[in-house]
Amino acid sequence: MSTAMQLPEHISNTKWSRLKAAADSYETPFLLIDLPTVAEKYRELQEGFNFASIYYAVKANPATEILGLLADMGSSFDIASIYELDQVLDHDVSPDRISFGNTIKKRKDIAYFYERGVRLFATDSEADLRNIAEYAPGSKIYIRILTEGSEGADWPLSRKFGCNPEMAVELAVLANKLGLEPHGISFHVGSQQRNIDVWDAAIAKVKFIFERLRDDQAITLRMINMGGGFPAQYLTKANDFATYCREIIRFLKEDFGDNPPEIILEPGRSLVGDCGLMVSETVLISRKSNTALNRWVFTDVGLFNGLIESLGEAIKYPLCTERSGTTEEVVLAGPTCDGMDIMYENHKYELPLSLEIGDRLYWFSTGAYTTTYCSIEFNGFPPLKYYCVE
Structure with a gap:
């Protein structure tokens, strides 16, 4: 299968350009919060249920x-x-x-x-x-x-x-x-x-x-x-x-x-989920044998520092890379020394064969329950940093 970077449907090229310009300023891993999206989602709720009171569930973010x-x-x-x-x-x-x-x-x-x-x-x-x-x-x-x-x-x-x-x-x-x-x-x-x-x-x-x-x-x-x-x-x-x-x-x-x-x-989730862009770096790419069908792609975010809702592969985020070309299914895992730190093994994301160590991965709709679920310093890794875009 051959592909170029394809953005999720809810991300316009204009919005992506704005987020990408901001993301280029920071070292991974981090969460980028798009505040205009939060305002847009709040107004959407107000208009859709104009008779209701909105109580934001703070635990989401x-x-x-x-x-x-x-x-x-x-x-x-x-x-x-x-x-x-x-x-x-x-x-x-x-x-x-x-x-x-x-x-x-x-x-x-x-x-x-x-x-x-x-x-x-x-x-x-x-x-x-x-x-x-x-x-x-x-x-x-x-x-x-x-x-x-x-x-x-x-x-x-x-x-x-x-x-x-x-x-x-x-x-x-x-x-x-x-x-x-x-x-x-x-x-x-x-x-x-x-x-x-x-x-x-x-x-x-x-x-x-x-x-x-x-x-x-x-x-x-x-x-x-x-x-x-x-x-x-x-x-x-x-x-x-x-x-x-x-x-x-x-x-x-x-x-x-x-x-x-x-x-x-x-x-909670519906208000802030779509405002988030998590940016990670590809730490390692490997295969478990010379005949293994799938590569393992290890990133600097995992279950314990931002992606806990991938536990049981429950939440599946839109994922993009700037690499293009032929793709294949991969197993996605985090950076820690815990054997549970595997995000997606049964659900196979497809990533380009041209993906290299050091390349960035962009996880969309990660504004909810990512920073708040982070461990304090498992393996010494600090909680996920976040930055805001206005």
């Missing part, structure tokens, strides 16, 4: 430049720890634009959020709910429920977090007794969710809980937190964002009519 941009654009923030909270508060974000969205939290951390004015907390268990009642009295809570989000999601989130609908009803009743305000229900259908129908099933569960609480307990919930799940543009095909908007809005109207409750979205 907490770069201070991204937080500052989104804060200025009016975004709210989904926070998972006191450390993320401090980062966001540094951008003069008022606490009414912040949610403590982690259902697993220390008592002292609940108190820390409460002392700083946060009054919106996620929960999915009685123990956590009682902690909130003690250390954040009178706060609003929303209860996360389990969903069948593993099918269609490249990065499922359905087992560790959430409770079943019956328990959600019980927790709402208990919250009311404990002096908290049972405010809403949340769910997450899985990250990089390509099966839009799972939102339909999740919203139907939420309707059941709303009706049970209203009819049996005289408790009126006022909010649905639909989490994230919208896709970035990786190799595995997903519907365009307009299709997600159309179908999810249809599901909401089928269950809640033309006047749905307050809607919150918690995008």
Whole structure:
């Protein structure tokens, strides 16, 4: 197979020229963050769900430049720890634009959020709910429920977090007794969710809980937190964002009519995934025998310093090189001395035979969960550096 460098569909030649000019200034490995893309994705969400509040999931990429941009654009923030909270508060974000969205939290951390004015907390268990009642009295809570989000999601989130609908009803009743305000229900259908129908099933569960609480307990919930799940543009095909908007809005109207409750979205990957260009260097090219069919290409990024979501070959990023000519399938691996540090062995990327040691590889749509998942200094390698393009 013969090829020249082919950019992903969402990268124009003009955009590539701008990114490439910036990338040439830095030593690999690094992540280049295109801030205009973040702004574009935020506006896309605003227009697609113009009735919803957007709470950026900071864990996806907490770069201070991204937080500052989104804060200025009016975004709210989904926070998972006191450390993320401090980062966001540094951008003069008022606490009414912040949610403590982690259902697993220390008592002292609940108190820390409460002392700083946060009054919106996620929960999915009685123990956590009682902690909130003690250390954040009178706060609003929303209860996360389990969903069948593993099918269609490249990065499922359905087992560790959430409770079943019956328990959600019980927790709402208990919250009311404990002096908290049972405010809403949340769910997450899985990250990089390509099966839009799972939102339909999740919203139907939420309707059941709303009706049970209203009819049996005289408790009126006022909010649905639909989490994230919208896709970035990786190799595995997903519907365009307009299709997600159309179908999810249809599901909401089928269950809640033309006047749905307050809607919150918690995008992470879909907001910042496509803003990232990771640039790595080819460290070594080898074969395991004289008759081996595939070359091994080792790069200076791997599972432990930026590409952890290639674990199990779950996320497959668009990958390009400036070399051209005949290509062949390769195994892609990282630089560390850990045998697990192999990104892609079953899914074979094709790279040119002309590729040489020292050549750069360009990993597109790497803005989410790359810098944040890096090890501190495994084998002495430092965390992945990032630079911003405006």
